[in-house]
Amino acid sequence: MKNNKNKAITIAGVDIEPGKHAIVKLPLADLYTQTEMSIPIHIFHGKSAGPKVFISSVIHGDEINSVEIVRRVHAQRWLKHINGTLITLPIINVYGFMLRSRYLPDRRDLNRSFPGSQSGSLAARLANTLTTEIFSHCQYGIDLHTGAYGRINFPQLRVNLSTPGTKKLAKAFDAPVIIDAQLRDGSLRQVASEMNIPILVYEGGEALRFNELCIRMGVRGITKVLDYLGMIESPLLSKATLLKPLITKHTRWVRACDSGMLQFCKDFTKKFAVKKGETLAYIHDPFQVNPPQKIKAPFNGVVIGLTNLPVVNEGDAVFNIASTQRLKTLDAYIDDMRDEITQFDS
Structure with a gap:
């Protein structure tokens, strides 16, 4: 990748200069106690130009394995020398996270509410804010999930291989199983596909629990994707893997x-x-x-x-x-x- 100087960007109304790490708080609807709510978003904006990638976590409030994946990504040394822009959302569904619930207080599934609307339900408004303020500014995405309550998922990717660039991105992540899954109405994966944004949905682990293998797989996969996109250079990934994932529909x-x-x-x-x-x-x-x-x-x-x-x-x-x-x-x-x-x- 050419070492072109990056330019300042504006995310959710905040200007971020090249080479800076900014934390932007995205305002949400208050609790019924009038307690103010927001989503802290991390923007790692490199000095050099490159792709813009988002990592979304906890769209379902009980999928806490994803929080630990993002925390470990934040601890990586390569973040200090990143090309392009990495936007991470450690906890999207803050309402459900507080209640240890998959859903929002209106009992809606946020991952069936995209792209949302400004005047709809709580879920629709949150989905609309995320789509317009964050996802629409990115070129690639990684959405982190686990199994629902009472179920455990083996590490896998769910993707739409008809979206250009998705197959190569999925192979770069290097999960053991890649599922060319049908798009679901209202999902982040569907709206990303409609915006021609290659997105990987990583599934691994279970609700309300940490799973070390799935966490490590997630961090490793994210690192490999960013390395593939030319955003970082990771010595840990210099050796090409000889393993071939299972791809199935x-x-x-x-x-x-x-x-x-x-x-x-x-x-x-x-x-x-x-x-x-x-x-x-x-x-x-x-x-x-x-x-x-x-x-x-x-x-x-x-x-x-x-x-x-x-x-x-x-x-x-x-x-x-x-x-x-x-x-x-x-x-x-x-x-x-x-x-x-x-x-x-x-």
């Missing part, structure tokens, strides 16, 4: 065929590959009157998400499986990836 939630107590047949946090027809779990009658029921894999694939609750009702989502035929090498590949992430100093 087909995922499916396998649901409980009965109600009862859930017993997994193996540790799916270590062994992810499953074969069609393989028994994945048993559902036992807690009163021990009826025989156990089996949950079987509908196709060859890799478990990318599962419930962490031992009690299920009929129809509950238990396993999220991504289709693949790479079964022979899949667990070995994931073990190698785990070893690499464990050694990565985040």
Whole structure:
């Protein structure tokens, strides 16, 4: 990248000079107690010109794993010598974060409210503010998520590969699984796609808990993306990886065929590959009157998400499986990836 001098930028009405780190507080609607609310946003504006990238975190208020990823990104030495502009939003849904809730106080899902409106619901107004004041000024985005309450997600990317530049960006992040997922109405990923902004949605871990492997994977992935974009030079990433991610369009939630107590047949946090027809779990009658029921894999694939609750009702989502035929090498590949992430100093 040419070492062109950067220019001052204006974010949310605040001018930021090249080479500065600014914290801008984006005003929000007050609490009903009249307590003022705002979102602190970090802008790392390099001395040299380059891409503008945002990292969004905690769109869902209980996905706190993302906060730790952003905190560790802020601690990286390379931030002092960044080209271009990195904008981080450590906690977007501050309302839900305080309540340990996925949703906003109006019970709406912020990630189904984009691009929002100035005169709509609380969720719509917040989405509109973020879209106009932050996201519209950027060229790339990384949106951090975890599984919902009671579910854990294996590290993965959800992307729209039809958006130009997204596939290369996803490969640069180097997550073990890349899902070419259908866009959802009102999601940040949808509005970013409409603005032709390549965006990566990183999923890893579970609500209201830290997961060290997923945190390290997130920090490493962000570092690799910024390195790929020419914004930083990280000596930790100088060695090219020989691992190839699984890219798939087909995922499916396998649901409980009965109600009862859930017993997994193996540790799916270590062994992810499953074969069609393989028994994945048993559902036992807690009163021990009826025989156990089996949950079987509908196709060859890799478990990318599962419930962490031992009690299920009929129809509950238990396993999220991504289709693949790479079964022979899949667990070995994931073990190698785990070893690499464990050694990565985040």
